[in-house]
Amino acid sequence: MLTIKNLVKKYGKFTAVDNLNLHINKGSIYGFVGPNGAGKTTTMKIIAGLLSATSGSVMINGEEVVKNPRLLREKIGYMPDFFGVYDNLKVTEYMDFYAGTYYIPYKERKDIIDNLLEIVDLTDKKDSYVDSLSRGMKQRLCLARSLVHDPELLILDEPASGLDPRARVEMKEVLKQLREMGKTIIISSHILPELAEMCTEIGIIDRGKLSAEGTVNHIMQQLTKKRIINVKPFENNEKLIKLLSEKPFISEIIENTDDVEFAFDGDDKKLSLLLKNIITEDIPIISFKEKEGNLEEIFMQITGGNENDA
Amino acid sequence: MMLNPIIRREAKTSLRSWKMFLAIALYTLIISGAAIIFIKGVISGGYMGVDLRGLSILYAVLGFMQFAMTMIMVPALTAGSISGERERQTLDILLVTKMTTFSIVIGKLASSIGIFLLMMIATLPVFAIVFFFGGLSLFNLLIMEIYMVVVSVMAGSIAVFFSTFFKKTVSSIIFTYILLGILCFGTLIFTFIYIAYCNSSVDVNPSMVAILLTNIVNPGVGFANIIDKQLGTNLVTSFFGYWIEFTPAAKILNNYFLIINIVINIIITSIFTVLSSLKLKSTNN
Numbered sequence: 269m270l271t272i273k274n275l276v277k278k279y280g281k282f283t284a285v286d287n288l289n290l291h292i293n294k295g296s297i298y299g300f301v302g303p304n305g306a307g308k309t310t311t312m313k314i315i316a317g318l319l320s321a322t323s324g325s326v327m328i329n330g331e332e333v334v335k336n337p338r339l340l341r342e343k344i345g346y347m348p349d350f351f352g353v354y355d356n357l358k359v360t361e362y363m364d365f366y367a368g369t370y371y372i373p374y375k376e377r378k379d380i381i382d383n384l385l386e387i388v389d390l391t392d393k394k395d396s397y398v399d400s401l402s403r404g405m406k407q408r409l410c411l412a413r414s415l416v417h418d419p420e421l422l423i424l425d426e427p428a429s430g431l432d433p434r435a436r437v438e439m440k441e442v443l444k445q446l447r448e449m450g451k452t453i454i455i456s457s458h459i460l461p462e463l464a465e466m467c468t469e470i471g472i473i474d475r476g477k478l479s480a481e482g483t484v485n486h487i488m489q490q491l492t493k494k495r496i497i498n499v500k501p502f503e504n505n506e507k508l509i510k511l512l513s514e515k516p517f518i519s520e521i522i523e524n525t526d527d528v529e530f531a532f533d534g535d536d537k538k539l540s541l542l543l544k545n546i547i548t549e550d551i552p553i554i555s556f557k558e559k560e561g562n563l564e565e566i567f568m569q570i571t572g573g574n575e576n577d578a
Numbered sequence: 579m580m581l582n583p584i585i586r587r588e589a590k591t592s593l594r595s596w597k598m599f600l601a602i603a604l605y606t607l608i609i610s611g612a613a614i615i616f617i618k619g620v621i622s623g624g625y626m627g628v629d630l631r632g633l634s635i636l637y638a639v640l641g642f643m644q645f646a647m648t649m650i651m652v653p654a655l656t657a658g659s660i661s662g663e664r665e666r667q668t669l670d671i672l673l674v675t676k677m678t679t680f681s682i683v684i685g686k687l688a689s690s691i692g693i694f695l696l697m698m699i700a701t702l703p704v705f706a707i708v709f710f711f712g713g714l715s716l717f718n719l720l721i722m723e724i725y726m727v728v729v730s731v732m733a734g735s736i737a738v739f740f741s742t743f744f745k746k747t748v749s750s751i752i753f754t755y756i757l758l759g760i761l762c763f764g765t766l767i768f769t770f771i772y773i774a775y776c777n778s779s780v781d782v783n784p785s786m787v788a789i790l791l792t793n794i795v796n797p798g799v800g801f802a803n804i805i806d807k808q809l810g811t812n813l814v815t816s817f818f819g820y821w822i823e824f825t826p827a828a829k830i831l832n833n834y835f836l837i838i839n840i841v842i843n844i845i846i847t848s849i850f851t852v853l854s855s856l857k858l859k860s861t862n863n
Contacts, residue, residue: 316674317674318670318674338676338678341674341675341676342676344674346670346671348670351667351671352663352671353666354587354666354668355591355595356591356594357587357590357591361587365583365586365587368580368583368586368587369677370675370676371676374580413671417676
């Protein structure tokens with residue numbers, strides 16, 4: 269669906285995007301994560317055709333954005349990280365205006381608008397003035413606006429920023445629905461856990477470069493040096509600790525009051541063999557699980573803990 | 579055919595705003611107030627009825643007021659067209675739609691001029707007073723109003739251009755007034771410097787052709803030329819100096835002055851519209 273090759277964007281001596289390469293498949297929800305000033309918005313603006321790249325190429329379905337901007341505008345829905353509204357305009361009129369900017373015939377607009385307002389759960393606000401809506405509602409309206417021409421690719425720049433927890437949940441629900449509709453979505457955030465659960469893939473960008481890419485689990489496995497395993501024995505820990513101490517791929521065994529934690533160096537197959545070994549040794553256990561890594565820590569590790577506001 | 583969506587939206591939003599009604603009311607009040615004061619003077623000054631000569635002057639005064647208001651109000655109404663979208667953070671959204679930058683500029687220009695047209699229509703009954711007493715034809719008024727539209731579109735195109743150029747609306751308004759000031763007063767100042775230079779030289783006489791050519795872009799002189807033609811006055815020549823020889827070439831130029839002036843205004847409008855469109859295209863780069 270989207271291929272970015274050797275993308276570079278410079279502002280004078282400052283390089284905002286530095287030789288970025290990525291490929292996003294149709295139907296994916298790609299999370300674009302990075303600290304402020306990492307180059308997310310710049311990259312998204314280049315994809316949307318709002319900015320020209322210093323060098324490199326952006327291709328959508330094999331077509332270069334630069335060469336055919338008008339045709340590609342039909343395929344892209346863009347929601348910026350800020351949203352402005354017009355005074356004295358009702359929700360339906362706001363939608364109708366943007367339908368007009370895509371030259372959608374008048375007679376088709378009502379159905380499209382009604383349908384989109386239903387998706388973003390704003391049907392009961394259709395006759396309200398846009399400037400009277402809450403921030404969360406405005407965000408959802410802005411999302412509905414970006415869908416007015418039924419684009420294949422949605423570019424959403426920080427759609428959850430500034431929203432309260434409830435509005436974030438509502439936004440996530442809408443995004444899930446869009447995913448079910450088969451839309452390809454690029455969504456940016458500077459908060460990794462916010463994206464983790466809704467994205468099929470994640471790309472971490474820092475100082476204009478892609479530091480890590482793949483599924484959340486893949487990135488976690490790549491970057492977590494040790495896997496932490498938590499085992500809860502039925503009775504005492506002694507036999508279990510003795511067994512674990514004999515294994516060379518196990519270290520840092522910590523004995524807690526009612527469970528045992530240890531660092532494991534190996535893949536999933538090795539882990540399943542360890543579990544089999546515990547059971548065949550007749551050590552009764554009531555739980556055996558891998559402790560989830562801290563996404564925030566990983567993010568800080570990749571980005572060097574820097575928040576470069578640029 | 580689909581109406582430019584910007585014109586549709588702006589018509590809705592501006593007509594819902596009380597500011598718009600206030601602006602139209604104020605404009606109508608100024609024009610009609612001036613008319614009432616003038617008519618009172620004309621009626622009380624006549625012996626046995628109305629002085630038709632005075633009504634012609636009323637027509638000229640009202641026309642001049644409308645012209646002055648065009649030059650003052652159009653930049654104020656238009657200079658925020660693009661910078662306002664930028665300030666409101668809606669410009670990027672507009673630029674990713676299927677609308678070309680040219681149609682965005684046209685939409686913005688047309689909606690601002692539309693508001694001014696509404697003001698002109700609102701004051702038409704005031705102008706109708708002149709026709710009530712006779713002396714001028716509807717055709718005269720039509721020519722005057724067409725010229726006002728041409729000048730307002732020209733002023734609007736300059737305002738839109740500066741609006742694409744500057745991030746703040748205040749800056750676009752200031753620069754529009756400066757450029758319009760150069761067109762209206764800069765050319766006059768240049769002309770008077772030229773006349774003063776000629777007068778100070780023994781063997782050089784000022785040429786009316788050169789004077790008219792210098793002011794060919796001046797919308798104020800264009801307006802005075804209309805009044806001259808419609809009322810038979812000599813505003814232009816007497817303003818620059820009645821002693822300056824009116825050669826046959828100057829007479830020909832004076833006859834076609836309005837047409838050339840309108841054509842130049844249209845060219846200026848086209849240039850600024852295209853420049854605005856190009857500037858908008860490269861706005862984020």
